[in-house]
Amino acid sequence: MSFIGRPFFLSLILTWAIPVAVVASPERVAMVIGMAEYEAITPLTNTRNDAEDLAETLEGIGFDVTLGIDLNEAELRAMMKDxxxxxxxxxxxxxxFAGHGIEVQGENFLIPVDARPxxxxxxxxxxxxxxxxxxxVERARVMRIVILDSCRDNPLGGAIDTEQVLQTAQQTTDQPTRGVGGLAPANPDRGTLVAFAAKDGQVALDGTRGNSPYARALMQKMAKPGLExxxxxxxxxxAVLQETANLQEPYTYGSLTGQPFYLNPDQDGQPNVSGDEPSKTWSKLRPDQESQLMALADLGxxxxxxxxxxxxxxxxxxxxxxxQAVAxxxxxxxxxxPEAQMELAKLYEQGIGVEVDEARALELYRAAAEQDLADxxxxxxxxxxxxxxxxxxxxTRALELFERAADLxxxxxxxxxxxxxxxxxxxxxxPKDAAAYLYAALRSGSQDVLNLLLERPTMFAEExxxxxxxxxxxxxxxxGSIDGDIGPGTKRGIRAAYGLE
Known part of the structure; x- marks a missing residue:
């Protein structure tokens, strides 16, 4: 049996160079939704503009964009499935998502145009x-972002009157709003960021200049080259705080991976989601951005x-x-x-920046594992x-841990x-379970897995x-035939499942 893993514990099968004339699936995909023409509740003015303009911005910086405008529930769910x-x-x-949203019993809901609540x-x-x-978005390989330009709650409890909710919201400002009170705080999984146009408990403005203040700021900053x-x-x-005179404060929840990411790389070639070592990719950060990063670190x-x-x-x-890295x-x-705990464990294990301390390294590995860090x-x-x-x-314990990491x-x-x-x-x-894990590993995006299945498929039993x-x-x-022969047709299927066409 050959393992992919820590080279100083078990033999590591290194990535093999396989020349394949294929085109990769898009590395960055976006689904952009604008709900404006509501049938039973107050329509919104700028959400269509926001969605169309943001979709254009994302396409301009290299995203493969799916745009949906004024979708009913069935259309929205079909788009989500695809x-x-x-x-x-x-x-x-x-x-x-730009449109109406409501908090119900601590959970946030986004409303399609045909809803009659x-x-x-x-x-x-x-x-x-x-x-x-x-x-x-949970199965995207590196990073997941959900942005809601939609902040409403349900202040009337069990029997809501959406017209009254909207009228109440507009009593606090002379601008049209997308809600009152804000959505409930989000708690996404690691590697996922949820961004709200307004912090929970605040109103999100619809805007009077063709776009919401949040959408306008988002497009301006997304298009800025070389901004981590x-x-x-x-x-x-x-930018939103400045435009709204502190009436609206956007907020983000969750945590992205430790890999630096640039929505719009500049000419110096910052990576999008790079496979390079994080130490090398973070080193490409410009001095002005490093100082901003330092300020964020000082804020915790x-x-x-x-x-x-x-x-x-x-x-x-x-x-x-x-x-200093250890500090x-x-x-x-x-x-x-947990990511810091994992990286610190490696340093204690290898004696980089600190004296070797195997007990401390093991303690840190376990602390990170307790928080479900799959690595x-x-x-x-x-x-x-x-x-x-x-x-x-x-x-026996190793098998339990491998299964737990696999299920993550x-x-x-x-x-x-x-x-x-x-x-x-x-x-x-x-065998059916083994194949399911192999298929999942392909979809998860490991080049090692792809190479092994293309070059050494007979390491697995015929069944x-x-x-x-x-x-x-x-x-x-x-x-093709279900015969266990990993020939050209099956290999094409393996590459396609991996994301190569």
Whole structure:
């Protein structure tokens, strides 16, 4: 059995160079929705403009955009289903919704144009929840962003009167609004950012200049070359506060990955979602942006602390200072960042910036794993499988950790767990389960997994290969025989499932 994983614990099968004449699926996809012509509640003036203009902005910076205007519930759900499948092979999936939204019993709902709500139950039945939107983008490989230019709550409890809600909202300002009181705070999974046009508890203005203040600021900052995404949302916030005289403060929830990201790279070639080492990509940050990152870190932003640490871990950068990197990671780890805990564990394990301390490294790996950081769980699996950091080999515990990491969609863990099933080491799972994990690993975007399945498919039993063909056939990636022969047709299906056409 061959594993993909930590090279100093088990033999690592390195990425193989495979020349394939194919075109990759879009790395960045967006679904942009504007709801204006409501049938039963007050129409909105600028939401159509906001959606159309933002879609144009996103297309201009390289997104593959799906635009929906004035959708009824059925149309909205059909668009969500299609976008969910396409976003699985994208690095970044982004959703923007401009329209009415309502909080019902602590949950946020976005209202299609054909909704006729007269009660909380009507809202729940006739609308799409924020949770459903998050489910749509949850399988994007690196980053997920949901932006709501829509802030309403339901102040009237169980029997809502949307006309009265809208009239009440407009008593607080002479501008049209998209709500009163704001949506409920969001709590997305790691690697997902939810951005609200107005902080929970505030009104979002519809605007009087063709676009909402939030949409206008968003488009201006998105189009700005070379602006790292954390700083971009910070500048959007500042611009909206200035335009609305502090009436409206945008807010973001959740945490992005530790990889720097530029919606619109400048000519110096900042990456979009790069496969390079984070220390190298963060080092490309311009000095003015590094100072802004420092300011965010001083405000307690753990992602900024991690970015500053990565810069100081790049030996090719004049700012190289492992001890200072440790200090930044310590701050972020103490604030509960699992990614900082994981990176700090590596430094303690390898003695970079600190003395080697295996007990402290293991403690940090476990802390990150307890917060469901799949990388940490997978590494702990290897530590238990082979023994390390003071642990004795414990294959039973290792298998539990591999399965947990696989179920959290860690692609290497998915592959490894499929191999364990194929070898008959998982009592309650068989070839169909192994194939399901292999298919999921392809969709998760591991180049190692793709290369192994193309070059060494016979490392898996024939029945597992048959089940993989059936999986590919189920999702229209393969139309040949289910015979376990991974020939040209099956390989085309494997590449297509990975996101290559």
């Amino acid at each position: 976008f969910s499948f396409r976003s699985e092979t994208a690095d970044l999936a982004l959703i923007y 007269r009660s909380n139950l009507d809202v729940q039945r006739q609308s799409v929840s924020l949770k459903e939107l998050l489910d749509v 995404i954390s700083l971009m949302f910070r500048q959007v916030r500042d 932003d753990t992602r900024s602390m991690i970015g500053l640490a990565y810069i100081r871990l790049n030996p090719e950068d004049q700012r190289f200072d492992p001890a 930044f990671l310590q701050r972020a780890a103490e604030k509960g960042s 940490a769980i997978n590494d702990l699996g290897f530590l238990h499988y082979q023994g390390g950091l003071g642990l004795r080999p414990n294959p 969609r860690h692609p290497e863990a998915q592959f490894n767990f499929a191999a364990l099933i194929d070898d008959g080491l998982i009592a309650d799972k068989g 597992t290969r048959r089940e993989l063909q059936a999986q590919l056939q189920q999702f229209d990636f393969y139309d």
